Amino acid sequence: MKKFLLFTMCVVMAVAFAVPSHAQRLIPKQKGIEVVGCVPFVKGEKLFAKDNFGVGVSLTRYLKRENYAFALAEYEQQNMPYREYEVKLKDALLQVGYMHPILSDNGKNVFLYGGISALGGYEELNEDKKLLPDGATLLDCSHFVYGGAVHSSMELFLTDNLLLILKAQGRLLFGSDVHRFRPALSAGLRFNF
Numbered sequence: 194m195k196k197f198l199l200f201t202m203c204v205v206m207a208v209a210f211a212v213p214s215h216a217q218r219l220i221p222k223q224k225g226i227e228v229v230g231c232v233p234f235v236k237g238e239k240l241f242a243k244d245n246f247g248v249g250v251s252l253t254r255y256l257k258r259e260n261y262a263f264a265l266a267e268y269e270q271q272n273m274p275y276r277e278y279e280v281k282l283k284d285a286l287l288q289v290g291y292m293h294p295i296l297s298d299n300g301k302n303v304f305l306y307g308g309i310s311a312l313g314g315y316e317e318l319n320e321d322k323k324l325l326p327d328g329a330t331l332l333d334c335s336h337f338v339y340g341g342a343v344h345s346s347m348e349l350f351l352t353d354n355l356l357l358i359l360k361a362q363g364r365l366l367f368g369s370d371v372h373r374f375r376p377a378l379s380a381g382l383r384f385n386f
Contacts, residue, residue: 219259219301223386224252225385226253227250227384228249231249231360234378245270245272248267248268249265249267263290263310267286280331282371283318284366291308303348304349305347306347314339318370344362345362357382358381359379360381362376
């Protein structure tokens with residue numbers, strides 16, 4: 194029984210890899226939807242600190258020569274330490290940007306991209322409460338924020354329509370009272386259709 198199962202698996206794998214793929218990748222006007230999770234870098238904190246996370250959904254549209262434009266809606270939450278308390282910083286951001294291929298393999302399976310984006314959104318600090326639990330008054334407040342970001346990503350085709358995305362980005366936020374430069378690492382999946 195084990196030999197039959199092993200033989201069947203070998204035949205299925207041989208047929209799967211022998212059949213050529215007929216789908217096209219990265220063609221102009223092709224669209225994609227991407228879901229990502231991110232980890233923000235916070236000064237003086239561990240990389241995977243408790244309650245520091247971000248999530249986002251992106252729509253992409255391929256242009257000529259494997260580059261693409263994107264629109265990303267993102268939510269990010271960070272805890273900033275103050276004595277023995279944690280002050281919550283929450284951002285809801287919308288980014289619009291452009292990614293350009295820097296490097297790829299011959300089979301067009303792995304790409305390295307670089308890009309830029311403009312962003313805007315709202316930043317909430319300590320749930321809009323001015324007083325901290327120890328009676329101290331918080332001088333920073335919630336604001337609308339705007340700015341730009343620099344992106345780099347590695348994109349790996351898992352299938353003709355499904356990609357694994359690993360990104361690093363550095364955001365520069367104006368209008369914020371806290372951490373104007375905010376780097377983050379993210380990972381996600383994109384489905385092209």
